[in-house]
Amino acid sequence: KFRNFWNSSFAIRRVSDRICLEHGLSIVKNPKLRSKGKFKNYGEWLGDNKPPTFQERLRAQIDAALLQKPADFTAFLSLMEAAGYEVKQGRRGSLSFRAPGQERFTRCRASTLGEGYGPEDIRAVIEGRAPLPSSRAAGPVKQGRKLNLIIDIQTRLQGKGPAYERWAKVFNLKQMAAALAYLQDNGLTEYEQLEKKAEQATEHFHTLAGKIKTVEAALATNTELKGATVNYAKTRSVFEAYKAARYSRKYLAEHEAEIEIYRAARATMSAILDGAKLPKMDRLKEEGRKLAAEKKELYAEYREARREMREVTTAKANIDYLLGLTGQEKNKEQER
Incomplete structure (x- = not known):
């Protein structure tokens, strides 16, 4: 039973922090009060660590799938399904994807994901009629974000909970998109060029x-x-x-x-x-x-x-x- 007493919020915060630490979740150490400094909302506090949206994750996964050079559009959809996305094809060639944990499907079209992400644009890239536009790689990556190594999740899961696994998967998606952005910004279209550089x-x-x-x-x-x-x-x-x-x-x-x-x-x-x-x-x-x-x-x-x-x-x-x-x-x- 909750008992309201003087400074009860501090006691609740201590209990909450302890529970979060036990389950591998993040906590805010030494939070500043509004009167003690500039107040930041949760998004401002996260900064560059803000988790990507479902649309950003979808763009990154599309880029990652296209980087594997699928033979045709069916092979591309198979790669998306292997990555955990649910694929739905509607009438008149419409295409939608839904990530694990996402409630609604995201339409694969330029008005939703950005220029170059429609089904016809993806087919053009697969057939070699169009290169990966720079907006694809740069879209989900913020300027100035440090490029880090992708984490081998399986080797690091021992002793860590599902929260770490979720964070690591999101982190890897960011780093894959950052790597694609680097290739596109530097005009590295072949693996040999990257190796030489x-x-x-x-x-x-x-x-x-x-x-x-x-x-x-x-x-x-x-x-x-x-x-x-x-x-x-x-x-x-x-x-x-x-x-x-x-x-x-x-x-x-x-x-x-x-x-x-x-x-x-x-x-x-x-x-x-x-x-x-x-x-x-x-x-x-x-x-x-x-x-x-x-x-x-x-x-x-x-x-x-x-x-x-x-x-x-x-x-x-x-x-x-x-x-x-x-x-x-x-x-x-x-x-x-």
Whole structure:
């Protein structure tokens, strides 16, 4: 029996959170009151994590089915049924789909799903008379959404409930659509093009990483040489006096620290210069500034290359998963 008491809502919230955690559902940690900050409705709070609508899921599944290159329209409908969709064909060539858990059918037509999603448009793509329009791949994917790897649901279900399975299926649909959007945006119509782009992006990333290591090593050497030069200049007079005193033990005891710094500076300079002439300090400073500027430029290019490499390799991995080109199956496909 519910008993209304002071701050009973907080007690109910604690019970609700505990039940949600036990069943693998999400909770809102430390929710802000209206008076404590800007209030967000549920849709705003979800943001990019908002689950796709049935229409978005249907568009993504149509794209995924067409990507498998069905032989004819009947094979396309079979792929949709295999994905769990119920197919209904009406009079005059009308076509509707219903996803698991959906109450009503969704008509497959341009006015409902968007341009290029009518039955005739799908037939044109299957027959090769029309390519996949960019709106198909980009439709269900929001700009700026990160492209992640598709989850192998079966290997992760142990110890997790049906809520996780539902979330994972929706997540995979989003990532399949994102992968298709990436292919379409970059004009990658063949698998070999995607594979080549992934190799080039990876090679470019590793090349930049090697350049950065080289520049960082040169910058560290430059800094070390400048420090050794400064220490040498500061302690040279002390060591000259030590020599003039004919290496007196008394003088050494009084200036041992300065003499050790001098000797360490000489050893560092000898190791770095390897018999070459010591450059002037102005030249060392100018070289250090150039190396620092080059490092900054390389890091900007490196971050962009890393983002591009992650994006294309993730898209390729998702396409491989979608086409079943993983492990030995991929090797067999390449041999064919």
